[in-house]
Amino acid sequence: MTHVTIISTGEELVTGRAVDTNASFLASRLTAHGYEVRRLTCVGDDPESLERELVRSADDSELIVVTGGLGPTADDRTRVAIARATGAELVLDEDSLEHVRRVIESYGHKITESHARRFDGLTALSKAEGQALFPAGAEIYPNHCGTARGFACLIGKAKAVMMPGVPNEMISMFNDSVLPSLLKDSTETILVRRANLFGVPESQVDDRIEDLMANGRNPSVGLKAEGGAVGICLYARASDMEEAERLIAEDLRVIRDRFGDDVFGYDDTTLAAAVSGLLEQHGVRVAIAESCTGGLIGSMLTEVPGISRFFLLDVVAYSNEAKIRELRVPAEEIESFGAASPQVAESMARGVCEMSGAELGISATGIAGPNGGTPEKPVGMVCVGLSLDGRTTSHVLQFRGDRQRIRDRAAKSALNLARLALLKRS
Amino acid sequence: MTHVTIISTGEELVTGRAVDTNASFLASRLTAHGYEVRRLTCVGDDPESLERELVRSADDSELIVVTGGLGPTADDRTRVAIARATGAELVLDEDSLEHVRRVIESYGHKITESHARRFDGLTALSKAEGQALFPAGAEIYPNHCGTARGFACLIGKAKAVMMPGVPNEMISMFNDSVLPSLLKDSTETILVRRANLFGVPESQVDDRIEDLMANGRNPSVGLKAEGGAVGICLYARASDMEEAERLIAEDLRVIRDRFGDDVFGYDDTTLAAAVSGLLEQHGVRVAIAESCTGGLIGSMLTEVPGISRFFLLDVVAYSNEAKIRELRVPAEEIESFGAASPQVAESMARGVCEMSGAELGISATGIAGPNGGTPEKPVGMVCVGLSLDGRTTSHVLQFRGDRQRIRDRAAKSALNLARLALLKRS
Numbered sequence: 001m002t003h004v005t006i007i008s009t010g011e012e013l014v015t016g017r018a019v020d021t022n023a024s025f026l027a028s029r030l031t032a033h034g035y036e037v038r039r040l041t042c043v044g045d046d047p048e049s050l051e052r053e054l055v056r057s058a059d060d061s062e063l064i065v066v067t068g069g070l071g072p073t074a075d076d077r078t079r080v081a082i083a084r085a086t087g088a089e090l091v092l093d094e095d096s097l098e099h100v101r102r103v104i105e106s107y108g109h110k111i112t113e114s115h116a117r118r119f120d121g122l123t124a125l126s127k128a129e130g131q132a133l134f135p136a137g138a139e140i141y142p143n144h145c146g147t148a149r150g151f152a153c154l155i156g157k158a159k160a161v162m163m164p165g166v167p168n169e170m171i172s173m174f175n176d177s178v179l180p181s182l183l184k185d186s187t188e189t190i191l192v193r194r195a196n197l198f199g200v201p202e203s204q205v206d207d208r209i210e211d212l213m214a215n216g217r218n219p220s221v222g223l224k225a226e227g228g229a230v231g232i233c234l235y236a237r238a239s240d241m242e243e244a245e246r247l248i249a250e251d252l253r254v255i256r257d258r259f260g261d262d263v264f265g266y267d268d269t270t271l272a273a274a275v276s277g278l279l280e281q282h283g284v285r286v287a288i289a290e291s292c293t294g295g296l297i298g299s300m301l302t303e304v305p306g307i308s309r310f311f312l313l314d315v316v317a318y319s320n321e322a323k324i325r326e327l328r329v330p331a332e333e334i335e336s337f338g339a340a341s342p343q344v345a346e347s348m349a350r351g352v353c354e355m356s357g358a359e360l361g362i363s364a365t366g367i368a369g370p371n372g373g374t375p376e377k378p379v380g381m382v383c384v385g386l387s388l389d390g391r392t393t394s395h396v397l398q399f400r401g402d403r404q405r406i407r408d409r410a411a412k413s414a415l416n417l418a419r420l421a422l423l424k425r426s
Numbered sequence: 427m428t429h430v431t432i433i434s435t436g437e438e439l440v441t442g443r444a445v446d447t448n449a450s451f452l453a454s455r456l457t458a459h460g461y462e463v464r465r466l467t468c469v470g471d472d473p474e475s476l477e478r479e480l481v482r483s484a485d486d487s488e489l490i491v492v493t494g495g496l497g498p499t500a501d502d503r504t505r506v507a508i509a510r511a512t513g514a515e516l517v518l519d520e521d522s523l524e525h526v527r528r529v530i531e532s533y534g535h536k537i538t539e540s541h542a543r544r545f546d547g548l549t550a551l552s553k554a555e556g557q558a559l560f561p562a563g564a565e566i567y568p569n570h571c572g573t574a575r576g577f578a579c580l581i582g583k584a585k586a587v588m589m590p591g592v593p594n595e596m597i598s599m600f601n602d603s604v605l606p607s608l609l610k611d612s613t614e615t616i617l618v619r620r621a622n623l624f625g626v627p628e629s630q631v632d633d634r635i636e637d638l639m640a641n642g643r644n645p646s647v648g649l650k651a652e653g654g655a656v657g658i659c660l661y662a663r664a665s666d667m668e669e670a671e672r673l674i675a676e677d678l679r680v681i682r683d684r685f686g687d688d689v690f691g692y693d694d695t696t697l698a699a700a701v702s703g704l705l706e707q708h709g710v711r712v713a714i715a716e717s718c719t720g721g722l723i724g725s726m727l728t729e730v731p732g733i734s735r736f737f738l739l740d741v742v743a744y745s746n747e748a749k750i751r752e753l754r755v756p757a758e759e760i761e762s763f764g765a766a767s768p769q770v771a772e773s774m775a776r777g778v779c780e781m782s783g784a785e786l787g788i789s790a791t792g793i794a795g796p797n798g799g800t801p802e803k804p805v806g807m808v809c810v811g812l813s814l815d816g817r818t819t820s821h822v823l824q825f826r827g828d829r830q831r832i833r834d835r836a837a838k839s840a841l842n843l844a845r846l847a848l849l850k851r852s
Contacts, residue, residue: 294724302719
């Protein structure tokens with residue numbers, strides 16, 4: 001297996017002003033493709049630190065992946081460090097310079113030659129020229145999202161790949177150019193799939209698939225809990241794709257048998273996309289009435305492209321007055337049970353269906369905190385209402401954490417309850 | 427200055443299944459207290475990798491902070507690595523063993539002596555005993571949130587601090603015990619503040635405060651661009667807090683002079699919180715009408731605790747029918763100009779004010795993509811409408827990127843335009 005070191009550069013990382021998500025992305029993708037990532041390292045912007053890491057990593061890794069420090073500003077010094085570590089000369093690439101010009105002009109800006117910067121051992125260059133310098137003989141990777149191209153060269157026997165630090169530029173460069181170039185020589189096929197669950201805590205998922213998670217098993221299985229959902233990640237290694245697919249399909253069947261409808265989708269499917277798929281399948285149109293979630297349910301659902309065909313209306317009725325006037329919640333109901341009650345949740349779901357003509361109404365009302373909790377209705381108590389084909393039900397849920405977390409989990413739980421209701425619809 | 431290396435351990439980090447947020451937390455806190463963090467490194471669970479990092483870091487750092495690998499499971503091997511790196515014997519601490527017992531029993535579990543694990547050079551021990559082993563002479567840190575205590579010892583001349591990897595255990599141990607113990611000897615005060623801007627690209631901010639960003643200046647100044655906003659971060663070092671505050675206040679004045687109302691707030695203030703503050707100051711109530719942003723404006727604004735006093739209603743009218751029926755947008759207007767037009771944006775903002783009685787109406791309608799663009803109205807074109815005290819205006823904006831980015835930037839721009847309008851209100 002190829003041993004990999006991933007190096008991220010930037011003062012914002014070593015001072016803790018930013019979290020390094022680039023390294024995890026790369027580690028996850030490279031691991032999925034059979035590389036063994038041994039070390040992730042963040043260093044600041046001084047070229048000496050990066051040079052030391054490069055030289056050290058060339059000793060114990062066959063592949064070094066570096067992000068950051070290729071841009072136009074004074075603290076972008078990866079080129080200098082690479083030149084020092086390799087002893088290679090930095091050469092101006094005319095085609096890349098032309099690319100930098102084109103991108104800057106497409107933003108409606110002009111290249112200002114006045115912004116000169118000095119490269120160690122080189123004459124002063126403009127910002128644009130700085131981004132078109134590469135070690136002699138380097139493999140250059142296109143950048144479809146920004147100015148600075150990436151490149152690869154050798155440090156001793158190790159292959160070193162340099163990419164910009166801006167996540168979307170880095171991710172598309174890695175997917176489109178770097179990974180295909182790395183995989184040219186590989187003989188093993190790796191297939192990665194993920195089953196996504198909602199409503200089952202990670203520790204329970206862990207317990208129920210202990211057998212699948214045994215060390216050395218193929219596919220190897222890992223868990224990824226994020227925002228209330230749990231992903232079961234499967235990595236199959238095989239000599240060809242057909243065999244890899246067979247191995248994965250077998251495990252997915254086992255997972256589906258054990259977790260049933262708690263599996264809401266596969267790979268990058270979100271809860272909202274699962275709901276959207278069911279709306280399409282059933283020809284059902286949805287309307288939403290939100291209180292404590294303040295528009296989150298709507299904004300999650302409208303993340304799905306094309307949802308406009310099924311999404312009629314979302315009314316965020318934060319005040320009691322708006323609940324009464326817009327959603328026709330009876331004032332006595334709010335008085336008797338409080339705005340955060342299953343009764344009001346049901347009236348909200350019913351009301352928004354009547355307003356819009358939707359077959360499915362989803363509502364949420366509760367106490368997002370940090371204030372407003374009582375012993376009977378503590379912070380984190382949220383009532384979800386569902387109205388489907390004229391039948392209305394409600395669920396009282398309790399969430400923990402801060403305001404943001406409570407709102408997020410409440411919105412996702414509402415979507416999940418809507419999904420389960422649509423699955424049961426005949 | 428004390429040079430610091432932060433080491434995080436765990437297979438989940440080097441395989442990219444988890445993002446290392448512990449290191450950023452520690453880097454940020456240590457930087458704020460005058461330490462110079464030079465390197466963050468993640469390694470897997472094998473004790474050899476960690477041992478190598480410890481030995482190397484003891485060479486070029488005076489302080490090494492390690493998180494993870496102190497727990498009860500088989501992949502927790504930080505103790506072993508430390509014992510090897512220091513040559514110190516691991517000794518059972520009876521008080522810590524008692525603590526582990528108490529915590530486990532408070533969870534309603536029993537200590538199972540059957541779960542034995544083997545430490546290198548030691549006899550098999552129970553999980554509980556494993557967590558009560560420390561290098562002879564170590565300083566032990568209490569853990570108020572879990573079983574595994576932390577500790578500090580010397581590796582050569584460097585002080586090495588070991589903490590659990592579970593974020594809440596680590597954070598409370600760092601704040602309550604580790605930092606106070608480190609600061610006992612420090613003489614310097616550090617103050618960190620941030621000015622937040624919206625509507626000015628990072629490169630422009632960079633150009634306009636080049637003088638403040640000069641190397642070696644005090645306060646030192648860095649930029650942090652995130653989600654369309656740009657933060658100017660100031661780090662002042664001084665012998666006392668009064669002097670640090672004076673230095674920061676001077677720079678904040680300069681920034682305010684240069685960027686005026688584009689500065690929307692300081693430190694952790696969000697755009698939504700800035701808007702909320704102005705609503706309170708002016709006694710203005712807000713209502714929102716959204717199309718392409720699908721509830722995002724409302725969900726951002728309702729992230730602010732206590733906003734319910736000023737937030738009346740948000741109507742997500744995704745369909746033309748809902749725009750006409752709920753928001754009373756004239757059907758002819760949609761026919762003539764299209765749903766994504768300044769005319770419709772104005773009618774939406776006006777309509778939602780009439781519906782709710784709010785003094786301020788904010789609306790957004792546009793093309794979020796990926797489909798639906800035309801040469802006249804490309805993907806990313808968003809019209810924002812504002813109605814304040816009966817006067818309605820609109821703005822046509824163009825955003826780049828994917829659907830999520832376009833929606834996010836459109837929602838924030840709408841909030842920013844509302845903020846600027848409130849600032850101008852007499």
